[in-house]
Amino acid sequence: MYNIALIPGDGIGPEVIREGKRIIDFASELNNVQINWVEFPFGAEHYLKKGELLPDSVLEEIKGMDAIYLGAVGDPQVKPGILEKEILLKIRFSLDQYINLRPIRLLQGIESPLRNKTFKNINFYVVRENTEDFYIGTGSSFKGKEYHSDHVIKRNLFQSNIQIDFQLDGEEEIGYQLGLLTRKGSDRIIRYAFELAEKKGLSKVSTVDKANVLSDMYGLWRRVFKDVSRDFPDISTDYYYVDAMTMLMVTNPERFQIVVTPNMFGDIITDLGAAIQGGIGIAASANINPEGISMFEPIHGSAPDIKNQGKANPIAAILAGAMMLDSLGETKIASTIENVTQEVLKEGKIKPIEFGGKASTSEIGDGIIKKLKKLLN
Ligand code: IPM
Numbered sequence: 001m002y003n004i005a006l007i008p009g010d011g012i013g014p015e016v017i018r019e020g021k022r023i024i025d026f027a028s029e030l031n032n033v034q035i036n037w038v039e040f041p042f043g044a045e046h047y048l049k050k051g052e053l054l055p056d057s058v059l060e061e062i063k064g065m066d067a068i069y070l071g072a073v074g075d076p077q078v079k080p081g082i083l084e085k086e087i088l089l090k091i092r093f094s095l096d097q098y099i100n101l102r103p104i105r106l107l108q109g110i111e112s113p114l115r116n117k118t119f120k121n122i123n124f125y126v127v128r129e130n131t132e133d134f135y136i137g138t139g140s141s142f143k144g145k146e147y148h149s150d151h152v153i154k155r156n157l158f159q160s161n162i163q164i165d166f167q168l169d170g171e172e173e174i175g176y177q178l179g180l181l182t183r184k185g186s187d188r189i190i191r192y193a194f195e196l197a198e199k200k201g202l203s204k205v206s207t208v209d210k211a212n213v214l215s216d217m218y219g220l221w222r223r224v225f226k227d228v229s230r231d232f233p234d235i236s237t238d239y240y241y242v243d244a245m246t247m248l249m250v251t252n253p254e255r256f257q258i259v260v261t262p263n264m265f266g267d268i269i270t271d272l273g274a275a276i277q278g279g280i281g282i283a284a285s286a287n288i289n290p291e292g293i294s295m296f297e298p299i300h301g302s303a304p305d306i307k308n309q310g311k312a313n314p315i316a317a318i319l320a321g322a323m324m325l326d327s328l329g330e331t332k333i334a335s336t337i338e339n340v341t342q343e344v345l346k347e348g349k350i351k352p353i354e355f356g357g358k359a360s361t362s363e364i365g366d367g368i369i370k371k372l373k374k375l376l377n
């Protein structure tokens with residue numbers, strides 16, 4: 001039995017999570033595995049009603065569970081950044097989920113917007129660093145003398161403690177945001193990428209940075225990548241600047257097997273990845289702490305414009321659920337869900353509205369359950 005923290009969140013979060021949960025429950029029961037869901041109300045509505053985002057006491061409680069299954073957070077009624085930072089990023093950081101694993105795989109039965117590309121051409125993993133870079137939450141914006149002491153690194157990243165000082169004249173106005181990488185933080189994610197290559201029987205790890213311009217921070221990243229790669233002599237490597245990377249993901253996606261990237265570039269290229277694999281509605285992701293508790297979520301956001309219309313594609317949430325089961329060691333249940341989802345899409349009778357079809361959110365879930373039932377007979 002597993003205890004899973006369930007955070008459906010905002011917008012289409014609850015509707016896609018409902019399908020994911022239903023399928024996880026059904027497939028688990030087939031294999032005599034029981035899931036105990038512990039649901040939490042965090043998100044816009046709860047915040048607007050109660051003024052509460054994600055209390056530390058709940059984080060502590062979640063630390064005793066087996067995983068987190070999350071829908072999406074973000075709502076136009078709340079200023080951008082509040083829910084994202086105080087719920088989603090707070091979980092990633094506080095639980096030190098330093099790996100953001102995002103498979104970019106074009107499933108059969110889904111058309112890529114890239115001409116002539118099939119499932120044979122688009123199949124790689126993005127391993128995104130998930131705790132550092134421009135995401136450390138340190139920055140400020142102010143005008144002349146308004147300046148006050150909001151400029152010390154707020155997160156005690158590997159004990160670094162840095163102070164910055166600005167002296168502005170008169171009415172000058174500035175905004176700044178700090179990016180920071182540590183050797184330790186880079187080493188552990190890059191090592192994970194190489195180990196993943198070994199585990200999956202892959203032969204190459206590619207790295208993404210912008211070491212030609214942001215050379216202090218990404219120069220460190222590159223040095224660490226080189227150092228770590230020496231421990232994996234059988235795995236080949238290549239290096240890309242992020243601008244070239246976006247081009248090659250469109251023109252030559254078959255070039256990539258494992259792509260390891262700092263946080264912000266990882267954010268950007270995984271939306272591009274989601275697009276080339278057919279659409280944001282099928283892209284799943286895992287926020288992993290190999291020694292702690294991990295969180296599984298679709299890459300897509302809360303899409304408030306299509307909330308409660310049955311238009312949302314639950315496949316990303318369903319596949320995130322499969323990643324969760326896989327990480328819990330339930331590899332058989334995970335692959336059953338993946339295979340059945342693939343079968344349903346390949347068959348093509350159930351086509352998500354996202355891809356010009358007619359199948360509603362729950363009809364897609366129904367179709368997958370129906371196929372799972374067939375496995376029983
Ligand atoms: C993602 C999202 C988040 C991120 C946002 C919602 C904070 O875009 O998971 O990719 O930037 O990491």
Ligand code: MG
Pocket residue numbers: 267268271
């Ligand atoms: Mg993103």
